Amino acid sequence: MSTIKNVQNILQKHNSEPSALIQILNDIQVEEGYLPRKSIDAISSELKIPLSKIYGVITFYEHFKLIKPGKHTVTVCMGTACFVKGAKQLIQTIENTLGIQTGETTEDGKFSARRVACLGCCALAPVVQIDGEVHGQMTPAKLQKVLNKMIKDEETENEGDVQ
């Protein structure tokens, strides 16, 4: 479905109500994975809210993404429980393995690394979320293994594409 058609459906669902802006943005992000400029323009003209206001809202909330995330997203929980149990080392592991900082995406668009304030799985700390799935009681070695496997899978898939 085209982006604009998508936006129209979502706006309809919320009766084009300007106060539902956050919900609308949320729904678009669920569909698209991020907030494409085209969609934001469409919301602006449909709801008659200036772009500046919409960007004000988008940039205020941590949850919204303006840049397309990688195919895989690796998120490290930085809640207190995870922090005291070594979340910093997990971030190091990701940065060393993927060669990017948290908040960035690899050049080939395969991996994004993020940190999140808390996933609320504190009793399983430290926690890493990979493509939406929570992995509890993580260690750098375990994480390294998971990442290596993901990288390898991606490489084999690429080779498959070439052939």
Next chain:
Amino acid sequence: MTAEKQILICEGTGCKSSKSHEIREKLSLLIDEKGLEDEVSVSFTGCHGFCAQGPLVIVKPEGTLYCKVKLENAEEIIESHIINNTPVEELFYHDPKTGLKIEKYEEIEFYEKQKRILLANCGQINPEVIEEYIETGGYSGLRKALAMKPIEVIEVIKESGLRGRGGAGFPTGLKWEFCYKAPGDVKYVICNADEGDPGAFMDRSILEADPHSVLEGMLIGGYAIGASHGVIYVRAEYPLAIIRFKKAVEDAMKHGFLGENVLDSGFSFHLKIQEGAGAFVCGEETALMASVEGKRGMPRPRPPYPAIEGLWGKPTNINNVKSWAAAAWIFKHDVKSFREIGVEKSPGTAIFSLTGKVKNSGLIEVPMGTTLREIIFGIGGGIIEDREFKAVQTGGPSGGCLPESKLDLPVDFDSLQAAGSIMGSGGMVVADEDTCMVDLAKYFLSFTQKESCGKCTPCREGTLRALEILERITSGDAELSDIDDLEQLSKIIKDTSLCALGQTAPNPVLSTIKYFRDEYEEHITEKRCRARVCADLMHYQIDPELCIKCGICAKVCPVSAIPGSKETGYHIETRICTRCAMCYTRCPKDAIFKFPGAGEQ
């Protein structure tokens, strides 16, 4: 006909992440295959709070608790326990203190010492089946309330002495009364489920495991105040809680508890679920309301208080998830039973998410007035690997750290505040000798600094400057006078910030300076981090006795700081080392050790 035995699988976020739903499907399949459907039912529940032991499976009526269950254990549970009546001992809880295997749910120290009232249904009923909630007496509180006059309902809450469970402990009945008395036909009630404290997850668990209790509380509150509309503001990071609550709303509508003319009382109530978008400040009530209105979640000065001018400019009452659930509990039972629990000025229970360096981590509920020692060493089972206890942090980024000397403090709103911390929304993180208190203060302050909305200067600029001082201390570039500056700056931020975020942001800093000043001083004068956490004030060394010269450390080092060979062995060049810990975490023989101090440069 109801089945004789029940197998309940925990499907809270924690257990579900370990694929507990697959275990349930497998168990159901096996029950069908063996033709046991009439004798055994398989169902799921929300969070038990004992997530570190998950996935959890309970067999009723005997109350057997199976821990860390794997998919391949399903067959064994059916064959041995269900068919041959021999519980599977291997999957019992293993008590870290005594080394004993314990079968029954209620005999485990973690549960034995708790008083679960708000969490009573969590893990016991299927949160997606409204009938199961009704069977436990659910919605009887609402019926009771609807038979009273609204002001009488408020009187009940006032008499109960219930205080706001969101953290500040403001008397709930009084809050309701303000809103009740505020002029206006249109009023709102809001449930604050924007659980922002990184380290607390009780609101999520209650919404996932017992959503109707919150809904019932909101209905009672809405009726008392005269509000026909309610909003629940839930963090978007809690997708399962949102799904379960939506289901609860649909079912409550079907049963006539929600919508027009609730239970033929003439009272109507409509509820909207609003997802947050990841801003800590939205836990502040005025910021939350701005966010519900679709704006940036910026707080505004009070007065006017939300009770007079709240959502869309109308009188509004906001309470936390636990406060709403407690209101429902009080009506389901009575004021006397509630007041019998806890202490005079803080009746009822406190819920904590006990995490960090304790043996049993999870969600716990205890009577107000229980000591920190009973919680950490009783329910929590003590510190992991019997290491030394150093501090307990309560109240998240707005709270403080308390040392060993405060362990016998009875926990309630007032005692924690007097000691320099707060109850907050219930995060309780235990730190041991490997936790650096300066680094912990820096962690919290960097969190609040990042989450500061930027509206008022003391919070926006003050937290940044304070963070810079902490950076200097942890990197060994500070002077002793920096501690005094930090203390003074913290007090100014507390006194002059607009909202609770800024007013409480310095608490972790002030409490760690108060109780762990020597650690701060050591960082500055001796350039040494005793917990071996601060990268610039610690170093790594390889123990040649333990080293097997495998070379993995040298291979994984991203900055080639480990020269040597498989013949001569390896050593770490402290000068080049960036303290990334790759070698430390990868050494197969644990032959790399951390030492305080920067090491030879």
